[in-house]
Amino acid sequence: xxxxxxxLVDKLPSSVPFVGPEAxxxxxxxxxxxxxxxxxxxxxxSPTVIAAIAAAAAESWQYCDPENHDIKAALxxxxxxxxxxxxxxxxxxxxxxxxxxxxVEPGVTVATSLGAYPTFNFHVQGFGGRLVTTPYVDDREDxxxxxxxxxxxxxxxxxxxxxxxxxxxxxxxxSVQRMIDRIPDGALLMLDExxxxxxxxxxxxxxxxxxxxxxxxRTFSKAYGLAGLRLGYCIGHxxxxxxxxxxxxxxxxxKLGQVAGIAALGDQPHLNSVVGKVITARDRIxxxxxxxxxxxxxxATNFVAIDCGRDGDHARRVLDALVAAGIFVRMPGVAxxxxxxxxxxxxxxxxxxxxxxxxxxxxxxx
Amino acid sequence: xxxxxxxLVDKLPSSVPFVGPEAxxxxxxxxxxxxxxxxxxxxxxSPTVIAAIAAAAAESWQYCDPENHDIKAALxxxxxxxxxxxxxxxxxxxxxxxxxxxxVEPGVTVATSLGAYPTFNFHVQGFGGRLVTTPYVDDREDxxxxxxxxxxxxxxxxxxxxxxxxxxxxxxxxSVQRMIDRIPDGALLMLDExxxxxxxxxxxxxxxxxxxxxxxxRTFSKAYGLAGLRLGYCIGHxxxxxxxxxxxxxxxxxKLGQVAGIAALGDQPHLNSVVGKVITARDRIxxxxxxxxxxxxxxATNFVAIDCGRDGDHARRVLDALVAAGIFVRMPGVAxxxxxxxxxxxxxxxxxxxxxxxxxxxxxxx
Numbered sequence: 001x002x003x004x005x006x007x008l009v010d011k012l013p014s015s016v017p018f019v020g021p022e023a024x025x026x027x028x029x030x031x032x033x034x035x036x037x038x039x040x041x042x043x044x045x046s047p048t049v050i051a052a053i054a055a056a057a058a059e060s061w062q063y064c065d066p067e068n069h070d071i072k073a074a075l076x077x078x079x080x081x082x083x084x085x086x087x088x089x090x091x092x093x094x095x096x097x098x099x100x101x102x103x104v105e106p107g108v109t110v111a112t113s114l115g116a117y118p119t120f121n122f123h124v125q126g127f128g129g130r131l132v133t134t135p136y137v138d139d140r141e142d143x144x145x146x147x148x149x150x151x152x153x154x155x156x157x158x159x160x161x162x163x164x165x166x167x168x169x170x171x172x173x174x175s176v177q178r179m180i181d182r183i184p185d186g187a188l189l190m191l192d193e194x195x196x197x198x199x200x201x202x203x204x205x206x207x208x209x210x211x212x213x214x215x216x217x218r219t220f221s222k223a224y225g226l227a228g229l230r231l232g233y234c235i236g237h238x239x240x241x242x243x244x245x246x247x248x249x250x251x252x253x254x255k256l257g258q259v260a261g262i263a264a265l266g267d268q269p270h271l272n273s274v275v276g277k278v279i280t281a282r283d284r285i286x287x288x289x290x291x292x293x294x295x296x297x298x299x300a301t302n303f304v305a306i307d308c309g310r311d312g313d314h315a316r317r318v319l320d321a322l323v324a325a326g327i328f329v330r331m332p333g334v335a336x337x338x339x340x341x342x343x344x345x346x347x348x349x350x351x352x353x354x355x356x357x358x359x360x361x362x363x364x365x366x
Numbered sequence: 367x368x369x370x371x372x373x374l375v376d377k378l379p380s381s382v383p384f385v386g387p388e389a390x391x392x393x394x395x396x397x398x399x400x401x402x403x404x405x406x407x408x409x410x411x412s413p414t415v416i417a418a419i420a421a422a423a424a425e426s427w428q429y430c431d432p433e434n435h436d437i438k439a440a441l442x443x444x445x446x447x448x449x450x451x452x453x454x455x456x457x458x459x460x461x462x463x464x465x466x467x468x469x470v471e472p473g474v475t476v477a478t479s480l481g482a483y484p485t486f487n488f489h490v491q492g493f494g495g496r497l498v499t500t501p502y503v504d505d506r507e508d509x510x511x512x513x514x515x516x517x518x519x520x521x522x523x524x525x526x527x528x529x530x531x532x533x534x535x536x537x538x539x540x541s542v543q544r545m546i547d548r549i550p551d552g553a554l555l556m557l558d559e560x561x562x563x564x565x566x567x568x569x570x571x572x573x574x575x576x577x578x579x580x581x582x583x584r585t586f587s588k589a590y591g592l593a594g595l596r597l598g599y600c601i602g603h604x605x606x607x608x609x610x611x612x613x614x615x616x617x618x619x620x621k622l623g624q625v626a627g628i629a630a631l632g633d634q635p636h637l638n639s640v641v642g643k644v645i646t647a648r649d650r651i652x653x654x655x656x657x658x659x660x661x662x663x664x665x666a667t668n669f670v671a672i673d674c675g676r677d678g679d680h681a682r683r684v685l686d687a688l689v690a691a692g693i694f695v696r697m698p699g700v701a702x703x704x705x706x707x708x709x710x711x712x713x714x715x716x717x718x719x720x721x722x723x724x725x726x727x728x729x730x731x732x
Contacts, residue, residue, distance in 0.1 A: 003578060003605060004522050004552050006471045009612060018616035022431035035428070044427045053622070054420035060626065061410045061591040062401070065388035090456060094615050105372045126613045156370050186370050212369060225427040228621030239369060246375060247492045249460050250384035254620055255594030256419070260426065 008106060008128050017118060021328045033326035034350040039165065039195075039303045041225035042347050043277050045260065046270035049226070052263035053256050064258055066250035071258045074265050075233055084238040085209040088261075090252045092194055092217045092232035097123045098248050099190060099215060099234070103156050104129040111155035113141040115166070115334040117192060120159050129157075136337060139297055139305070140169040143179040151184045158183065161192035163199050166332040166342050168299030173205040180205065183213045188240075191216045194232075197223035197271060198278055199300035212237045220257075222302055223271055223278075224264040231257040278302045281345035288355045292362055297340065305332070305340040312338035314365055321361035327354055374472060374494050383484060387694045399692035400716040405531065405561075405669045407591035408713050409643050411626065412636035415592070418629035419622050430624055432616040437624045440631050441599055450604040451575040454627075456618045458560055458583045458598035463489045464614050465556060465581060465600070469522050470495040477521035479507040481532070481700040483558060486525050495523075502703060505663055505671070506535040509545040517550045524549065527558035529565050532698040532708050534665030539571040546571065549579045554606075557582045560598075563589035563637060564644055565666035578603045586623075588668055589637055589644075590630040597623040644668045647711035654721045658728055663706065671698070671706040678704035680731055687727035693720055 021038065025031055036042065044050075068088040076083040089095040096119065104110060106128030112120065114133035124131055132153045134145040141164055150158045160179065163170035171179075176191070183189050193216055196204050207216070215236040221227035231253065234241070264271075285304040286296035295307040308315045312335050319331050319341050331341045343354065387404065391397055401408065410416075434454040442449040455461040462485065470476060472494030478486065480499035490497055498519045500511040507530055516524045526545065529536035537545075542557070549555050559582055562570050573582070581602040587593035597619065600607070630637075651670040652662035661673040674681045678701050685697050685707050697707045709720065 003609070004554060005468055005609060006474075008471065009468050009609065012612040014608065014612065016611045016616070018432040020429065020432045020617075022435060023433055026435065038429055040429060041427045044424055050423045050426075053423035053426065057416045057419035057423075058410055060416075060419065060594040061407045063386065063404055063406060063587075063593045066384040066386045067389055069388060069392065090460075090615060090618050093617055097615055102371055102375050105374065108372075188370060221429075227429045227617075228426040230618060230620050242380065243369070243371060243375065245382045246378040246380065249456060249463055250382070251386075251459055251593075252456050252596060254596050254623070256622060257620070 032328040034346055034353045035328050036344040036346040036350050037328035037330040039344045040227045043274045045225040046267040048267050049260050049263045052259050056256055056259040062255055063251050064253050064255040071261045074262045078265050081209050086233055086235055087241045087244045088233045091230040092219045093119050095232050095234050096120050098244050100124055100127050101247055102243050109153050109155045110157040111150040112159040115332055115337040117165055139167045147182045150187055155187055158187055158189045163195045163300035167305050168297055168301045170199055170203050170300035173202050177205040189214050194219045194222055195301035198302050209237055220261050223274055226260055229257040229260050231261045278345040284351050285343050292358050302345045303342050305342050307340050315339050315341055317365035318361045321364040322357055325357040327357050398694040400712055400719045401694050402710040402712040402716050403694035403696040405710045406593045409640045411591035412633040414633050415626050415629040418625050422622055422625040428621055429617050430619050430621040437627045440628045444631050447575050452599055452601055453607045453610045454599045454619055457596040458585045459485050461598050461600050462486050464610050466490055466493050467613055468609050475519050475521045476523040477516040478525040481698055481703040505533045513548045516553055521553055524555045529561045529666035533671050534663055534667045536565055536569050536666035539568050543571045555580050560585045560588055561667035564668050575603055586627050586630055589640055592626055595623040595626050597627045644711040650717050651709050658724050668711045669708050671708050673706050681705050681707055683731035684727050687730040688723055691723040693723050
């Protein structure tokens with residue numbers, strides 16, 4: 001190797017785990033007819049957000065405010081915390097990269113669930129962390145086992161998503177609070193609430209920004225329909241939040257993202273309307289699954305995991321057949337979760353196509 | 367410290383070196399009348415780019431293509447290289463963060479010029495690198511001394527900007543090529559060409575993507591007027607380019623950024639028009655400087671460094687007076703470069719205000 005990479009970088013896998021629907025479209029030479037695989041919000045951002053983006057487009061020659069002052073102020077007001085308790089970044093993925101970098105160096109242990117969000121694991125491995133996992137139980141992350149594991153392994157970070165991706169499952173706020181109360185000394189819980197807006201009332205524990213062992217991550221990518229603009233935020237103790245300034249790309253958020261985020265927060269009726277449409281779509285996906293003899297898993301997110309009733313190879317064949325038919329869906333990566341396919345809450349048209357193609361895909365997969 | 371940060375993070379300074387014009391505006395309670403401090407393109411993006419952003423705003427619910435296929439293809443065509451020789455990222459700053467991470471771990475030495483781009487240094491320090499510097503000579507980076515220094519100190523990375531920020535100076539392609547030919551074994555030259563479009567013909571050496579010791583960084587933030595959309599790229603050997611995939615935030619570029627970048631490349635007449643306006647503005651800034659008894663430095667960028675004729679404290683007083691009068695300008699951070707203020711190529715109106723306020727600022731600074 002003639003290149004002077006660090007030993008850590010040399011050891012990292014060269015394979016790219018991030019295959020977007022566009023790559024699949026290029027491979028097959030056809031456009032997807034339904035894009036219901038990445039848990040994007042097919043219902044789109046608010047019309048006021050779209051108008052705000054269009055109005056601000058001509059100002060794109062200006063760098064963003066590196067302090068993200070206005071969007072942080074809007075978020076702080078919305079959340080009932082102080083701006084110093086909020087960090088804004090390039091999507092939750094970007095913030096995960098920074099957060100992992102703050103705490104993980106080679107040899108540091110990080111605890112997560114086997115099959116949980118792979119991009120978090122990507123960042124942990126990218127900084128040389130050692131991942132330890134505990135299995136899902138009944139298709140849910142297992143908070144008690146996760147904390148036990150973290151305690152036993154002296155993990156410095158603990159990842160937990162509520163509601164969960166890829167299964168759509170969730171815990172009530174009391175269970176999550178018990179978990180928070182059990183965070184071992186010297187560890188930090190990274191609580192991923194990307195799908196929080198879709199969850200039933202009482203799923204998210206109240207914010208407590210005095211807790212020095214907790215960072216909560218939320219996003220404009222899901223319910224607010226702005227995945228393409230890369231705007232996530234995390235909420236926590238001011239000393240934790242301030243630490244991001246030591247390492248982050250200070251001008252990393254786009255100016256249009258800042259503008260769009262503020263406009264999005266200002267249109268809560270749109271958010272509520274999207275959540276309503278998502279619930280309707282979840283019910284429709286569940287009905288389609290049942291009418292094909294499959295079992296939809298309960299979901300507090302904008303997608304439904306459908307248990308295809310057999311193993312991962314079978315579910316993969318179902319998925320491949322759907323993708324070949326122009327329906328972009330995804331599936332969990334590890335057993336036993338990978339007996340499922342994961343279908344995003346789509347438009348009526350998206351789900352009509354899904355309903356049409358699912359029985360054919362199941363027949364092909366047999 | 368109750369927080370389990372890495373020892374490296376604990377050692378990093380908590381102070382934030384990135385003060386945007388918005389922070390200054392909040393401090394003074396007044397809006398800048400002229401925003402000519404951050405080398406943004408006040409002439410804005412192309413109207414076709416603005417239209418493309420507005421047209422794509424409603425699609426912001428979709429994540430970007432993580433492979434950046436279309437914008438990379440457009441760039442590759444524009445540059446006459448293969449897409450595998452191009453990496454797209456969240457501005458040059460974002461790409462610097464990744465590139466530094468690929469090569470720098472605690473103790474690794476990095477060579478740059480004293481007073482060169484501070485954000486690059488921020489990333490080097492953020493990954494524990496050891497910076498060694500060589501001074502500017504006649505307000506230019508000194509390629510020979512820089513290579514000598516890198517050789518002597520066994521530097522793994524070498525930073526060189528051509529044209530240079532903050533001084534606006536440049537070397538012809540032959541000088542840069544001689545530098546490239548002298549890169550020591552085991553080292554990599556990071557050649558920052560953010561301002562390349564403004565430079566005279568013959569400033570940038572021809573691309574050679576077979577060279578395994580060179581990465582060249584360019585951006586849509588300057589001549590293309592898209593600083594707020596965060597779209598930079600780097601060009602190099604395919605094996606170097608591929609390594610970014612091991613660590614980058616794969617969905618980090620915005621969908622609007624991708625769309626805007628492609629539209630921007632497609633409107634070269636706008637680029638040429640901007641370059642023409644910048645040259646006119648540089649001449650005007652130089653004339654204003656001279657008429658106040660100051661010395662404008664020659665510039666191949668979209669800004670002019672003005673030698674205020676005394677020391678850094680004096681230039682700082684001039685700058686402070688301009689800022690207080692609503693004129694946002696900046697200045698180099700270290701002596702002897704900091705005898706200058708740095709003024710971005712502004713609109714006619716911007717520069718009329720500058721012309722009005724500069725003599726008052728000079729009087730105040732005396």
